Amino acid sequence: MGVLDGKVVVLTGAGSGIGRAVVGEYVTQGARVVAVDVSEQVRTLPDELGDAVLPVVADVSTWEGNQAAAAAARDAWGRIDVFVGNAGITDGARALEQIDGAQLPGAFTELFGVNVLAPMLGVRAVLDDLIASQGCVILTGSFASANAAGGGALYTASKHAVLGLVRQLAYELAPDVRVNGVAPGVAPTRLRGTASLGQGATDSVLEGTRDMLPLQHVAGADAYNGVFTLLASSELSGVMTGSLVVADSGLGIRGVNRPGGRVVSGSAA
Numbered sequence: 549m550g551v552l553d554g555k556v557v558v559l560t561g562a563g564s565g566i567g568r569a570v571v572g573e574y575v576t577q578g579a580r581v582v583a584v585d586v587s588e589q590v591r592t593l594p595d596e597l598g599d600a601v602l603p604v605v606a607d608v609s610t611w612e613g614n615q616a617a618a619a620a621a622r623d624a625w626g627r628i629d630v631f632v633g634n635a636g637i638t639d640g641a642r643a644l645e646q647i648d649g650a651q652l653p654g655a656f657t658e659l660f661g662v663n664v665l666a667p668m669l670g671v672r673a674v675l676d677d678l679i680a681s682q683g684c685v686i687l688t689g690s691f692a693s694a695n696a697a698g699g700g701a702l703y704t705a706s707k708h709a710v711l712g713l714v715r716q717l718a719y720e721l722a723p724d725v726r727v728n729g730v731a732p733g734v735a736p737t738r739l740r741g742t743a744s745l746g747q748g749a750t751d752s753v754l755e756g757t758r759d760m761l762p763l764q765h766v767a768g769a770d771a772y773n774g775v776f777t778l779l780a781s782s783e784l785s786g787v788m789t790g791s792l793v794v795a796d797s798g799l800g801i802r803g804v805n806r807p808g809g810r811v812v813s814g815s816a817a
C-alpha cells in the first residue's frame with residue numbers, strides 16, 4: 549500500500565533528473581504515471597518500472613504535446629488526479645549583458661516556452677480531469693523563483709513566473725484543485741541550455757556549491773521525491789494550496805557569515 553494508490557499522474561520532464569526520480573517514487577507509492585519528455589530517454593522507464601509507466605515523447609511547449617499526454621492518460625486509465633509540470637531548460641546563467649539584443653526575443657520565446665508556457669498548457673489540457681477527480685497540480689520552481697544568481701535573467705524571470713502561476717492557479721482552481729510547487733536548490737543534473745543562444749547541456753551544480761550550502765551536502769536528484777509525494781497526496785497535504793515548498797539545503801536563508809552556525813572551515817563541526 550502506497551500513499552498514492554489508485555492515482556493517475558501526468559508528469560513532464562520525466563526522462564532524466566528530478567522528474568525521472570519522482571516517477572520511480574510515485575510508482576513505488578502506488579501511482580500510475582504518464583511520463584512525458586521531449587527526449588526518447590523516457591521510453592526506457594517501463595523497462596525499470598513496469599506497466600505502471602506510460603511514456604509519451606512530446607514537446608510540452610506545444611498545445612498538441614500536452615493534449616497527447618492528457619489523451620494517453622485518459623485512454624489508458626480513464627482519469628487524471630495529479631499534473632506535475634517539471635520540464636525545464638536553463639540559460640546557463642548568462643547575464644543579460646552577454647546576450648545580443650537581436651537574439652533575446654528568440655531566447656525568451658524558447659526558454660519561457662518550456663519553463664512558463666508549458667505548465668500553463670499542461671494544466672489547461674488536464675483541467676476538466678483534475679476538477680472531476682478533485683486532484684492537484686505540482687510545478688517545479690527553483691531557488692531562482694525567489695532569488696537572483698540561481699540563473700541568468702531569462703531563467704530567473706521564468707522561475708519567478710512559476711511562483712506567480714502557483715499562486716494564481718491555486719486561487720483560480722480553488723476549492724476543486726490544489727496547486728503547489730517545489731523549489732529545489734541544486735541537484736546534480738545536466739539541464740538543457742537554450743538552443744537559440746547556442747547552448748548545450750551544462751552541469752546544474754557549479755564548483756564550490758557544496759561549501760556554500762548550510763547543509764554542506766549536494767543531495768542527489770532523488771532528494772526531492774518526498775516533497776513531490778507529500779504535495780501529490782491529499783491525505784498528507786490537503787491543507788496546502790498556493791505554496792512553493794523551498795527545498796534548497798538552506799541556501800536562501802544564509803547571510804554573509806559562514807554558511808552554517810556549526811560549520812567550521814567548510815565542514816560541519
Ligand SMILES: NC(=O)c1ccc[n+]([C@@H]2O[C@H](COP(=O)([O-])OP(=O)(O)OC[C@H]3O[C@@H](n4cnc5c(N)ncnc54)[C@H](O)[C@@H]3O)[C@@H](O)[C@H]2O)c1
Pocket residue numbers: 560561562563564565566567584585586587606607608609634635636637662688689690691731732733734735736737738739740752753769
Ligand atoms: N538541477 C537543479 O539544480 C535544479 C534546481 C532548481 C530547479 N530545477 C528545475 O528542476 C526541473 C527538472 O530539471 P533537472 O535538473 O532534473 O534537469 P533535467 O534536464 O535532467 O530534466 C529536465 C527534463 O525536461 C525535459 N524537457 C526539456 N524541454 C522539454 C520540452 N520542451 N518538452 C518536454 N520535455 C522537455 C528534458 O528533456 C529533461 O528530461 C526543471 O524545471 C529545472 O528548472 C533544477
